[in-house]
Every structure is written in structure tokens, then in C-alpha cells.
Amino acid sequence: MHTIPFSKYESSREAHSNVSDALDGEDTNQVEKLEDEFKEYVGASYALATSHGTSALHLAMLALDLKRGDKVVCSVNAHPSVPEVVRHFDAEPVFIDIEDKTYNINLDKLENYLEDNKSKKLKAVIITHLGGVTVDLERVYSMAKIYDVKIVEDASDALGATYKGEKIGSTGADIVCFNFSPHLKKNICNGGMLVTDDDEIMERARLLANHAIVKDEDALEYIYDVVDIGNDYSISELNAAYIRAQVNEQDENIARQREIAKMYSSALDGVAHVTIPSMENEENPFSLYIIKIDKNRDSFAVELREEGIGSGLHYIPLHLLSYYKTKYSLRVNDFPVALRSYQQVLSLPLYASMSDEEVKSVIEKVKKIAKTRV
Incomplete structure (x- = not known):
């Protein structure tokens, strides 16, 4: 695989x-x-x-x-x-x-x-x-x-x-x-x-x-x-x-990242249980491509992993981490928007060296898993 x-x-x-x-x-x-x-x-x-x-x-x-x-x-x-x-x-x-x-x-x-x-x-x-x-x-x-x-x-x-x-x-x-x-x-x-x-x-x-x-x-x-x-x-x-080379190539990499983001968005727009990021901001470099999964985000990520697709999470809100939660007596519901987002967000693979075939493969797997949600 x-x-x-x-x-x-x-x-x-x-x-x-x-x-x-x-x-x-x-x-x-x-x-x-x-x-x-x-x-x-x-x-x-x-x-x-x-x-x-x-x-x-x-x-x-x-x-x-x-x-x-x-x-x-x-x-x-x-x-x-x-x-x-x-x-x-x-x-x-x-x-x-x-x-x-x-x-x-x-x-x-x-x-x-x-x-x-x-x-x-x-x-x-x-x-x-x-x-x-x-x-x-x-x-x-x-x-x-x-x-x-x-x-x-x-x-x-x-x-x-x-x-x-x-x-x-x-x-x-x-x-x-x-x-x-x-x-x-x-x-x-x-x-x-x-x-x-x-x-x-x-x-x-x-x-x-x-x-x-x-x-x-x-x-x-x-x-x-x-x-x-x-x-x-x-x-x-x-x-x-x-x-030095990374900096020199960054503008080119961003152009490719935007191409990949467009491929993702045009294919995933309207897929049940998946919300794509807004494409309105023309200045978005798409360092990350963050989708929302409306049901069982973690199991979605596990199924992606079983299909050979990596994913990321940006981030676990700071008030849920043991040190800050305890130090400042923070409650789970103190930051409702961050909490709600955290339960749904998932970052898909996106980097300039991804081939079109790899992007299509990620799209295919996301659609396949989304279909199994009820």
C-alpha cells in the first residue's frame, strides 16, 4: 500500500x-x-x-x-x-x-x-x-x-x-x-x-x-x-x-500548495460530513488544509491511517492540557468555540512535493470513509 x-x-x-x-x-x-x-x-x-x-x-x-x-x-x-x-x-x-x-x-x-x-x-x-x-x-x-x-x-x-x-x-x-x-x-x-x-x-x-x-x-x-x-x-x-534553499523556494512552494488546496476543495465540496475551508481569502498560503468532520473525527483519522493517509490536528486547545488546566483551574467549557472546533478539525496532507495522483488518492479515501458515516 x-x-x-x-x-x-x-x-x-x-x-x-x-x-x-x-x-x-x-x-x-x-x-x-x-x-x-x-x-x-x-x-x-x-x-x-x-x-x-x-x-x-x-x-x-x-x-x-x-x-x-x-x-x-x-x-x-x-x-x-x-x-x-x-x-x-x-x-x-x-x-x-x-x-x-x-x-x-x-x-x-x-x-x-x-x-x-x-x-x-x-x-x-x-x-x-x-x-x-x-x-x-x-x-x-x-x-x-x-x-x-x-x-x-x-x-x-x-x-x-x-x-x-x-x-x-x-x-x-x-x-x-x-x-x-x-x-x-x-x-x-x-x-x-x-x-x-x-x-x-x-x-x-x-x-x-x-x-x-x-x-x-x-x-x-x-x-x-x-x-x-x-x-x-x-x-x-x-x-x-x-x-537558505527552503526560503528561496518558498514562494514556489506556496503556489503549489494553493493548487493542491483547490484540488481538495473542488472535489470535497458538498461531501456529506466533511466541511472544507473557505477559499475566499486569496492570500491564504495553505500551509495547512483543515477540514471539519461532523461525526467521530478520531475514528475518521484512524480509518484514514488504515488507508495509509496521515493527518494532523491543529491544535488541542491549551485549556484541555493537564498543566494549564490545573495551574489556572480552567474548565472544559471556558472556551466553547475552541472546544467545538477541536472536536471536529482535521488537517489533511499538503506539501509542495505531493503529486496530483497522491492528492487524488487522499480525496478518494476521504470520500470513501465519509460514505460510511451515518
Whole structure:
């Protein structure tokens, strides 16, 4: 049986060539090149490559000088890495329910929260662009000014995605964090990127990304001082070499992702028990293709797996996870939209290297299983 995994890493000639150059010692400036090319690609003033997407997010919290008792607002439908980086500072994540079509944070509920909880302790809002579908960022940035909070965008699924024609990373957030090995779609290489237009934020991030070590240019190279508490967030030259090709090919990959999404939608529209995503947003990069199954989603996924088709779930709402549920005494019904979506959503395989035959095979299996539902 031909299996179609949920995700597959793309490995091009360019990636092989870059990695070979680094291994052969011919080009060991891969990190610097990646940062320069990335700045140009997204249109940001500064870019800092990190070992993982989570490292970029953690470094963002360091750069914002997050402290014990501070609050950071985020969607309840996000990967555990989002509130996790907040808790590492003994700061408090605050969860907001989602919209039922995009599964992104509900901006009305976010605004209500900000209006009702004005406090110096409220430091930032982390906005996750689920599947690369952006929220109304103009509204978000306007809220940030009114309520004096920083905006950090979690662009794990949004590499190459755009908002009103501008690439995510250049639209006006304080910090945007990318992940080259997104959650549930693991790459062969790990890496993240922190981008900002704020020189003070970048200066602090660069300092803390290397143990807060400072050196005097005129001193011997082994003489250094440490001026703060940092960590090591550095990416390796080999990872950077591979990721440079990934960034270079991303626009092409997004075009193919959109083609696949159209194939899925035209074939699955109207299939009983299956709801397809909206195709109205022309800027959707379809990093994920999320359908809703109205009955027994888990058994549907099991049957897909038995047919050799992988699937994903984005995400288990944070308030259902033991740590957050217990820590903050959260109840199952506290976030009704996220709960309802969680019981139905399923992400189908979608990646640029999928062949038309593989897409048709997934469609065929989804239709076959849907027919057995009563």
C-alpha cells in the first residue's frame, strides 16, 4: 500500500549544494547569508537566526524583558510552545477563544479583555497565524497602541504568507518569530528566525542570544565579559545552509500548495460530513488544509491511517492540557468555540512535493470513509 504521510520535508538540489559547500569548508558564512537573505525576503530591518522556532519565541520574551507576574495574551488554540515560553519567566499566559472559521484568536474577545484588564503587568499579545491565515493585523496594531502592549507574531505556519500584499515580518509587529520545522510538520533541519524593525529589541536579542557575552574589538580574542543572563540560541551553519534553499523556494512552494488546496476543495465540496475551508481569502498560503468532520473525527483519522493517509490536528486547545488546566483551574467549557472546533478539525496532507495522483488518492479515501458515516 502506498502511504501518504501528513508531511514530508522538501530537499532540493540547492539545499544539497549549500550543505556541501558548508561541509567542504568552501562557504562557512551560511548563518550570516541566511539572515541577510531572510531580511530581504520578508522586508524586515533586522533578522536573527535561532536554533528552533521555540528559541526565537523564547528570545522574543527575553528581548521584551518579561518578568515574574507579567501577563501575555495568546490564543487558546496554539502550540504548547506559545504559553510555555511565557511560563519560563514565571509570567502568566492569558487565553482567548477563537473564531470558528479561521481558528485564529477572536479579535473582539481580545479587545474586550484588553479593555477590561488595563495594567502595567500586561506586556504583550502573541498572535498565531494558524496555517498561515493572518488575522486583521491593522486592527491588532491599533489595539496595541491604545492599550500599550507589544505584539509578537508566531509565524510558524506563515513563512511567505502575506497580509494586504505585504509579507508577514514586514507589517508592523514589534517582533515576528518564524519556525523552519513547524509543529507536526517536522523538517530534516531545525531553525527559527526572529525579525524586528526595532533596533533596541534587536540589540538586546543579539546580546542575549550568545550568553550576553561582550568583547572588546581591540582586546585579545579570548577576552570577554558577561553583562546579563542570556543563553545559546545559535543555529548551526549546516542547518542555515539547508534553510537558505527552503526560503528561496518558498514562494514556489506556496503556489503549489494553493493548487493542491483547490484540488481538495473542488472535489470535497458538498461531501456529506466533511466541511472544507473557505477559499475566499486569496492570500491564504495553505500551509495547512483543515477540514471539519461532523461525526467521530478520531475514528475518521484512524480509518484514514488504515488507508495509509496521515493527518494532523491543529491544535488541542491549551485549556484541555493537564498543566494549564490545573495551574489556572480552567474548565472544559471556558472556551466553547475552541472546544467545538477541536472536536471536529482535521488537517489533511499538503506539501509542495505531493503529486496530483497522491492528492487524488487522499480525496478518494476521504470520500470513501465519509460514505460510511451515518
